[in-house]
Amino acid sequence: MNVLWLQASGCGGCTMSLLCAEDPDVFETLGGAGIRFLWHPSLSVETGVEALRILEAVEQGAVALDVLAIEGAIARGPRGTGKFQMLAGTGRSMLDWLRALAPLARDVVAVGTCAAYGGVTSAGGNPSDAVGVQYEGAHAGGVLPPEFRAASGLPVINVAGCPTHPGWVTETLLMLSEGALGAQDLDALGRPLFYAQHLVHHGCPKNEFYEYKASAVGLSDMGCMMEHLGCIGTQAVGDCNIRPWNGEGSCTRGGYPCINCTAPEFEEPRHPFTQTPKVAGIPVGLPTDMPKAWFMALASLSKAATPPRIARNATAPRIEVPPTLRKPRGGT
Numbered sequence: 001m002n003v004l005w006l007q008a009s010g011c012g013g014c015t016m017s018l019l020c021a022e023d024p025d026v027f028e029t030l031g032g033a034g035i036r037f038l039w040h041p042s043l044s045v046e047t048g049v050e051a052l053r054i055l056e057a058v059e060q061g062a063v064a065l066d067v068l069a070i071e072g073a074i075a076r077g078p079r080g081t082g083k084f085q086m087l088a089g090t091g092r093s094m095l096d097w098l099r100a101l102a103p104l105a106r107d108v109v110a111v112g113t114c115a116a117y118g119g120v121t122s123a124g125g126n127p128s129d130a131v132g133v134q135y136e137g138a139h140a141g142g143v144l145p146p147e148f149r150a151a152s153g154l155p156v157i158n159v160a161g162c163p164t165h166p167g168w169v170t171e172t173l174l175m176l177s178e179g180a181l182g183a184q185d186l187d188a189l190g191r192p193l194f195y196a197q198h199l200v201h202h203g204c205p206k207n208e209f210y211e212y213k214a215s216a217v218g219l220s221d222m223g224c225m226m227e228h229l230g231c232i233g234t235q236a237v238g239d240c241n242i243r244p245w246n247g248e249g250s251c252t253r254g255g256y257p258c259i260n261c262t263a264p265e266f267e268e269p270r271h272p273f274t275q276t277p278k279v280a281g282i283p284v285g286l287p288t289d290m291p292k293a294w295f296m297a298l299a300s301l302s303k304a305a306t307p308p309r310i311a312r313n314a315t316a317p318r319i320e321v322p323p324t325l326r327k328p329r330g331g332t
Contacts, residue, residue, distance in 0.1 A: 001033075001066040001177040004058055004101070005040040005111075008094045009085055009121045009130050010072025013163035014112035015042050020246060021166035029170050033177050038063065048089055055090065059100055067176060068105035073114040073121035073130035074098060074143045084128045098133065098143055106151045107176050108133065108144075109159060111169060116158035116190070117264035118142070124268075132158075134190065138264035154183060158190035162261035167243055168195050189264065191237065200233035200250075200258045203241035210234075212306040213299045214314035219255055219274065223314025227283060230274045231257030234287040238262045 007015070018026050030036075039046060039054045046054060057063040074095055075084040082095025090097070102108050110133040113119035117132040131142040134156035140146035149155060157176075159168050172192055175181040187196045204210070209224040216223035225231035233241075236258050240250040251258050259273045260266045271277045277284045286295050309321040 001035045001173070002038050002064055003035060003040075003067040003069055003173065004038045004055075004065055004105075005043075005069040005071065006087075006094065006097065007041050008070060008072035008098075008115065009075045009128060010112065010114040010119070012042065012071070014071050014115075014161075014169070015040075017163035017245075018166045018169050021170055022246060026166065026170060030173060033174055035173055035177055038065070052090055055087075055097070055101075058104065061104070065101065065105045067107050067109055067173065068098075068101050069109045069111050070098060070115045070133050071111040073118050073132060075121075075128040075130045076143070077127070077129035080129075095143060102133075102144055102148070102150070104151075107154055107157060108150050109157045109172060109176075110134070110190075111159050112164045113160045113162045113261055113264075113266065116156075116160040118267075119162060120267045122267070132264075134158075135264060138189075154181070155186070155190055157181070157186065157192065160189075160191050160262040161238065162266070165195070165238075165240065165243070165245065168192065171195075187237070191262065195239045196237040196262070198237065198239040198242060200236040200238045200240050200252070200260075202239065204233055204250075204252050205241070206252060209310060209314050211302060212310050213302045214306050214310045217315055220317040221255075221315050222317065222319070225252070225257040226276065226285075228276055229257045230259070230272065230276050232260050232285050233258035235285060236260035236262060 021029065037044060038058065039051055058065050076082055076095055077084045082093030085094045087094050087097055110116040114121045115133055117135045117137055118130055121130045134140065134142050134144045134148060136142045144156065157172060159172050161168060171194060185193050187193055206224050210226065213227065214223050215227035216225050217228055219229065226234065231252065233252060241252060244250045244253060257274060282296065286292055309323065312321050313319055
């Protein structure tokens with residue numbers, strides 16, 4: 001399977017994340033499945049005229065394009081020309097290349113939230129008029145119209161995340177190589193369900209504190225970060241805590257709140273990432289599948305039943321009170 005990877009307006013962090021895949025690494029994983037990069041601007045040896053020849057061969061149909069992967073948002077400015085971002089040495093904008101190549105691809109994959117929805121690149125007034133490949137924020141229709149379908153019949157596959165998990169990228173490509181990814185395997189925003197059917201909350205090491213609503217008050221505390229520190233892992237899709245980065249890392253495992261980076265428009269939440277917006281002392285962002293009144297009633301009961309060990313550890317940077325195991329009856 002041939003993959004052409006273009007880097008548009010972004011930080012390159014999704015490629016850096018992909019390179020962190022291990023056991024096996026990304027090259028072994030994809031190479032073993034017969035997946036090859038026709039060209040990747042950061043990983044391929046071809047540059048200049050050599051790279052241009054590859055792009056032209058794909059555009060002319062001389063080389064089959066199975067997957068067009070786009071990393072980073074697409075700058076449409078100024079005034080829709082795309083000239084804020086030219087693909088060096090080609091005399092053409094990234095916007096123009098994407099519009100030319102997408103109809104030729106069997107599948108189009110937006111790698112990372114910038115490519116999927118605009119992401120951080122589109123924040124702050126969006127002076128470059130950056131958008132996602134098929135979405136502008138949460139609204140369908142970016143560079144490509146809502147009705148766009150690749151040759152496979154699929155819309156743009158949005159492997160969202162900032163950066164996206166290396167396993168999400170490799171698994172998507174592996175599924176495409178086997179013809180095992182269909183429209184029924186994508187959610188309403190084009191994200192693959194194999195990770196989008198989970199919540200970041202699932203597998204979070206702070207779940208014991210969440211259950212008792214024992215809350216952290218500082219980023220170094222062990223407690224749940226939902227009540228005071230802006231964590232929205234109960235609403236954010238992703239299996240980050242089920243299969244952590246490199247087997248052990250995730251935002252919440254590192255003591256930082258989930259900011260819902262797999263979602264459109266996460267980049268401008270209208271409040272600091274590490275603060276929970278509240279109305280009358282009640283967090284605004286509650287679990288979406290639970291009525292607010294039920295949640296508040298459960299929270300009150302949970303707080304009243306919080307064991308002293310959990311309450312004390314919640315506002316400490318490390319375990320101060322370990323669990324006490326009772327001896328079985330009749331033991332010595």
